[in-house]
Amino acid sequence: MTNPFVVPGGVLGGHGPLRPWEIAEQDDYYAPVDNTQCSFEEFKTALGGGASLAAKGRTVLVSGGGGCGKTSLMHRCAHWLKQSGGPKATIFDLTEDGLDGADTPSRIRHVCGRLVDELELDGSLDEVPLTGLQERRDDPSKAFPYLSKIFQKSQRAAVVLLPPSEVFEEVARYAELARKNILLLAETSYPTVADTCRARLGPGTASQVLVLEVGMLHPGDGWRLVADRYARAGAELPEISEDTMLTFMEKRIAGTRGTTIHELQMVLQEVFEEAAGKERLDYADFADYYLRKARLL
Incomplete structure (x- = not known):
């Protein structure tokens, strides 16, 4: 029996981010939980389609x-932009680049160098513009304007998924560097970074940053995810009731001050896997899962 909580292209026990621009089957696997849908709609409204990047570079921070x-x-967001018309989008995924402990200038130079390396690898640039980029790779203030001109000329857009940011100054610097045909997507786990961006780089500022938020799950989100995944399965599966999921979510949230989509998907995958032969899953199955985990610690 196929586990409905393992996403297409994923494996049991794997809980990495959805990547619909690489794995087409993941395109509609986003469930409307943890404010994700509202933030996605806000992004689409603000960008207004890929054509808007030709008029102005943008920086977006997901908090x-x-x-x-x-x-x-x-x-x-990157996948939607790639499909939305306007300049042809090239996506650069740097989200897994480990830059812990590096200062802001070093981190931004790293990103700049990685963009040059990726463009060299994909073979999309002629020798002259590539050489020009290589000469500027250690100076982001020169490399980003040059990259913008290259992408404008070729009617393309660079969509850069940045490594996580820990300080406001880094996001602010990216906002200064964004140019036409360049979208910079940053993320942070620090509320103060997002709050400072709203206060100092909000609408009307020269280097505006669009701040999007995702958060902890609400009690009803557990059932929404189960219903979504079961509807896709199209097969006979062990019954999980809405009341069971609501009880589980309420107790989990009360006991830990919240739970996340990452944890919920992990729990559902493993509880379902352990339910072989059962006709129904109830709250006890979820409680037993956490008891087993506690004994292993």
């Missing part, structure tokens, strides 16, 4: 706690 779906939302 939320660990496991709340920030990176998945970034991938969703």
Whole structure:
């Protein structure tokens, strides 16, 4: 029996972000939980389609706690932009670049160098513009305007998914560097970074940053995810009632001050896998799962 909580292209026990621009089957696997849908709609409204990037570069910051779906939302936004018309979007995924401990200038130079390397690898640039980029790779203030001109000339757009940011100054610097035909998608787990962006880089400012939020799950989100995944399965599966999921979510949220989409997907995958031969899953199955985990610690 196929586990309905393993997404297409994923594996049991795997809980990485959805990447619909790489795995087409994941395109509609976003469930309307943890404010993700509202933030996605806000992004679409603000961008107004890919054509808007030809008029102005943009910087977007996705804010939320660990496991709340920030990176998945970034991938969703990038995928939508790639399909929405306007300049042909090229996506650069740097979200897994480990830059812990590096200062802001070093982190931004790293991103700049990685963009040059990726463009060299994909073979899309002629020798002259590529050489020009390579000469500027250590100076973002020169490299980004040059990259913008290259992409404008070729009627393309660069969509850059950045490594997580810990300080406001880094996001502000990205906002200064964004140029026509460039979209920079950043993420942070620090509320103060998002709050400062809203206060200092809000609408009407020269280097505006669009701040999107994802968050902890609400009690009803558990059932919404189960109903969504079961509807896709199209097969006879062990019954899970709405009351069971509501009880589980309420107790989990009360006991831990919240739970995330990452944790919920992990729990559902493993509880379902352990339910072989059962006709029904109830709250006791979820409680037993956490008891077993506690004994292993």
